[in-house]
Amino acid sequence: MSKSRDLNAGLCDFIQASPTPFHAVENLSEALEEAGYRHLHESDIWQLEPEKGYFVCRNSSSLIAFRTGKGKLQDLGFRIVGAHTDSPCLKVKPQAALVKKGYAQSGVEVYGGVLLNPWFDRDLSLAGRVHYKQGDGTLASCLIDFKKAIASIPSLAIHLDREANSNRSINKQKHLAPILLQMGENEKFDFNALLLNFLHENLKLNDAEKILSYELSFYDSQQPGLIGIKEEFIASARLDNLLSCYVGLQALIESDNNQAALLLCSDHEEVGSVSASGAAGSFLEAVIERITESLAVENNEKLQEAKRRLLEHSMLISVDNAHGIHPNYPEKHDQQHGPILNQGPVLKINANQRYASNSETSALLISLCDDVEVPLQSFVVRSDMACGSTIGPIIAAELGLKTVDIGVPTFAMHSIRELAGSKDTEYLLQVLTAFFSN
Numbered sequence: 001m002s003k004s005r006d007l008n009a010g011l012c013d014f015i016q017a018s019p020t021p022f023h024a025v026e027n028l029s030e031a032l033e034e035a036g037y038r039h040l041h042e043s044d045i046w047q048l049e050p051e052k053g054y055f056v057c058r059n060s061s062s063l064i065a066f067r068t069g070k071g072k073l074q075d076l077g078f079r080i081v082g083a084h085t086d087s088p089c090l091k092v093k094p095q096a097a098l099v100k101k102g103y104a105q106s107g108v109e110v111y112g113g114v115l116l117n118p119w120f121d122r123d124l125s126l127a128g129r130v131h132y133k134q135g136d137g138t139l140a141s142c143l144i145d146f147k148k149a150i151a152s153i154p155s156l157a158i159h160l161d162r163e164a165n166s167n168r169s170i171n172k173q174k175h176l177a178p179i180l181l182q183m184g185e186n187e188k189f190d191f192n193a194l195l196l197n198f199l200h201e202n203l204k205l206n207d208a209e210k211i212l213s214y215e216l217s218f219y220d221s222q223q224p225g226l227i228g229i230k231e232e233f234i235a236s237a238r239l240d241n242l243l244s245c246y247v248g249l250q251a252l253i254e255s256d257n258n259q260a261a262l263l264l265c266s267d268h269e270e271v272g273s274v275s276a277s278g279a280a281g282s283f284l285e286a287v288i289e290r291i292t293e294s295l296a297v298e299n300n301e302k303l304q305e306a307k308r309r310l311l312e313h314s315m316l317i318s319v320d321n322a323h324g325i326h327p328n329y330p331e332k333h334d335q336q337h338g339p340i341l342n343q344g345p346v347l348k349i350n351a352n353q354r355y356a357s358n359s360e361t362s363a364l365l366i367s368l369c370d371d372v373e374v375p376l377q378s379f380v381v382r383s384d385m386a387c388g389s390t391i392g393p394i395i396a397a398e399l400g401l402k403t404v405d406i407g408v409p410t411f412a413m414h415s416i417r418e419l420a421g422s423k424d425t426e427y428l429l430q431v432l433t434a435f436f437s438n
Contacts, residue, residue, distance in 0.1 A: 024242060035253045078288075078314040082263075086270050092191075108178065129142070237417055241319075332382070345431060348405040360402065390405050406428075408420055
């Protein structure tokens with residue numbers, strides 16, 4: 001029980017400290033360095049060694065950590081776990097400043113498939129990456145996090161919208177601008193000046209002279225926590241998919257160092273993964289190619305042949321949250337495939353390849369769960385409903401990797417506050433640790 005509590009406490013701390021993918025990657029990097037992993041840069045020449053751990057970041061929002069293990073990589077392959085660092089949210093527009101009826105607001109753009117209703121009447125904070133010019137003319141960047149609540153999107157009172165509970169519609173352009181400040185009659189609102197002041201006052205970056213650009217997101221300032229009479233549940237923003245990133249990291253650190261292993265935490269999954277730092281980009285393949293070139297090419301063997309052999313001996317577990325069957329909406333699930341919270345991770349299957357699991361990789365996963373005595377559930381979407389997807393099919397198609405899709409069952413996916421089972425994190429950790437070790 002104490003291990004499970006410690007795991008969930010660590011998860012809650014990690015999510016609270018990771019309001020954006022940039023912060024998540026920074027926190028993952030710090031944990032890896034503490035565990036003895038060496039930070040590589042794509043622009044450098046890599047000199048890798050057997051039985052060592054490394055990590056590399058791209059765009060400061062995606063990360064790959066790997067250890068080289070014992071034995072020949074091209075004969076043993078990598079055990080790969082993939083997750084994503086991004087979550088649906090409201091992102092600040094480049095020309096953000098709005099003033100209406102004396103209220104200073106921020107223009108926002110919807111990122112990903114956001115469940116919009118829960119964003120109203122929440123205490124919102126703001127975080128992300130800022131690029132700025134210094135006094136000497138050089139460019140620099142930093143991460144910011146206001147941490148405290150600085151904004152809200154108030155609902156329209158029911159007296160002014162009598163059909164709000166039965167027929168409410170949300171216009172993404174008109175109804176979502178958060179209120180930041182009440183303005184005096186002659187005051188002007190300059191969003192960039194607000195950011196510059198934050199850099200000066202909070203980060204002591206006194207050389208910052210001009211804000212050039214930013215990638216900022218609003219987020220719920222309420223801290224994650226364990227809830228339920230017996231603390232059966234984790235309530236938090238961004239459980240999809242920072243839960244998988246965090247548990248994947250713990251599994252990598254705790255697992256046996258003999259087997260070569262790799263953790264991928266990629267950005268932009270919620271918008272299709274098509275970016276330089278997304279799973280459909282070149283990041284994973286480029287890293288594997290450089291590892292192959294450094295450690296797996298022998299004699300006169302060709303690089304592509306060595307890489308192909310390595311990939312053929314590798315396997316990917318794509319870890320992304322699954323839909324738990326909701327007691328108030330049981331008809332939304334196939335009744336034979338309705339995952340229950342706290343009853344183990346979920347094997348995700350789809351005949352139309354929205355998930356990459358097949359009979360071979362499913363059998364390997366089921367056998368692994370049997371070996372470590374972890375219960376395993378399955379999810380298949382109703383035949384008359386559409387299905388979401390993950391990074392699994394994208395990577396499987398690009399690299400030809402054997403892949404299985406799994407995740408912990410979750411309520412309110414893509415809401416500003418989601419719910420998962422507190423036991424499922426430990427179940428997932430057991431499975432991924434065993435996978436990385438074998």
